[in-house]
Amino acid sequence: MDPHLLTTFVTVARHGSFSAAASELGYTQSAISQQIAALEADLGLPLLRRRPVEPTPAGRRLLEHAEPLLLRLRAARADVLRTAAGPRHLLRLAATPLAVNPAVAARLARARARMPRLEVRLRTCRAERLAALVAEGHADLGLADGIAAPSDPLRLPDAGPMTTAGVTEEDLVVVLPSGHPLAGRASLRLADLIDARWLQTPLCPLARLRDLVGDGFPAGLAYEGDDVHTVLALAAAGHGLTLLPASAVPGGGITAVPVAAPRLVHRVELLHAALPPGAAAALAAALTLRPDTQDLERGIKDRSV
Template sequence: MDPHLLTTFVTVARRGSFSAAAAELGYTQSAISQQIAALEADLGLALLSRRPVEPTPAGRRLLEHAGPLLLRLRAARADVLRAAAGPRHRLRLAATPLAVNAAVAGRLARARAAQPRLDVTLVSCGREQVGALVAEGEADLGLADGIAAPSDPLRLPDTGPMTTVAVSEEELVVALPAGHPVAGRTALRLDDLVDARWLQTEVCPLARLRDLAGDGFPVALEYRGDDVHTVINLVAAGHGLTLLPASALSTGSVPPATRGVPLAWPRLVHRVELLHGALPPGSAADLARTLSS
């Protein structure tokens, strides 16, 4: 399949309109229609219904493959250009909100002290985006965090050949209101909390907890942002429980109505990993070594 035709198909499906896709891609509407027709002729299947414009069952199946395929193509292009590029002192670091903990921030400070000319732009984004930004060359390095068993790698989306290195691991705590019935305990088991009301967040996806401890963990409130202080304030106000790294509740800005009780079982940690593609000698490689040291 022609990747240009595939890109057009994905754009039409996402926008739900041939004219909107044409405006986004810089083609005429007639050209968009011809490209979709060419892709459908290649496969011998209708991929889009026209009124309304939406994927057919075959089109929905193709969309499942299209995203990863197009990402791998962009990643291949970025990897070749990155390998051929000379050393640069202006770097972009993509990171999930909780990835830049005290340990990582300290290592970043050491790297900047050792390289006075180093200019780092830190971009906050979701876990799904970190690998994609690095793979596509939009970021030189990435930092992703998540819940894992000790020494186990994170479950990150496949974005092609990528080096991942453990940066830090720390204790997880159950964040809950100070008045919660179990707030005074010295430790908690996850299987004792399957019927509690939980926050659904990027920081602590409940699907991951269900993988670890079985069904349950009802959603009390879903928060689609990535601000950790907002999550903590929601916990303090009684909107639901969540898991956080212990350091997230150790700052002076945490509301006094919030408690963090260590998680006794299962044995889990908050893990941070560094992601990068091929790095020629220079500032990016030096920063990667310092962050993962």
């Protein structure tokens, strides 16, 4: 299958519109229709219904294959260009919202002190976008965070050959209002909270808790953003409980109770494609070094894995 035709198909399916896809890709609407027709002729199957524009069952199945295939092609191109590039003093770092904790920020500061000419540009994104940014060459390094069992790797999308390394592991706490009946506990078992109302947020996906603990965890309120201050404000006002790394909870109207069972941690991992010698490789090494006493004194129990 022609990757250009696949790109057109994915774009039309995403927009649900031939005209919107034409505008994005810079083609005429007639050209978009011809490309979809050519792809359907190649497979011998209809892929899109026209009114409304939506994938057929065969089209939905093709989408499952098309997006990973196109990502791997973009990743291959970026990898070839990356290996041919010379040294740069600009480093692009992408991170999920809770990945840059105090220990990671301290390591980054020490690395920059050793490389004074290095310019770092940091952007945040959702976990599902992070691996693609690194694979496609839009970021040199990526920092992903998530909830996991101790020393277990995070579940990251397949974006081609990628190196991952543990950076930190930190204790998790249940965040609840100070007046909550459980606020005075020394620790909490998540199994005892499966019937409580929880916040559904990208920072603590309830589907992940259900995978790790079991069914339950009803959503009291769904917040689609990733601003931790908003999540804390919602928890403080009683909209629902949430689970965060201990270092993300400052106090003040909020109570944070450690999780006793199951044993779970907030894990941060570094991911990158092949790195030629230079600033990116040096920073990758610095971020995955074992933390020093200063990091530990910040209250983060972080361990390189």
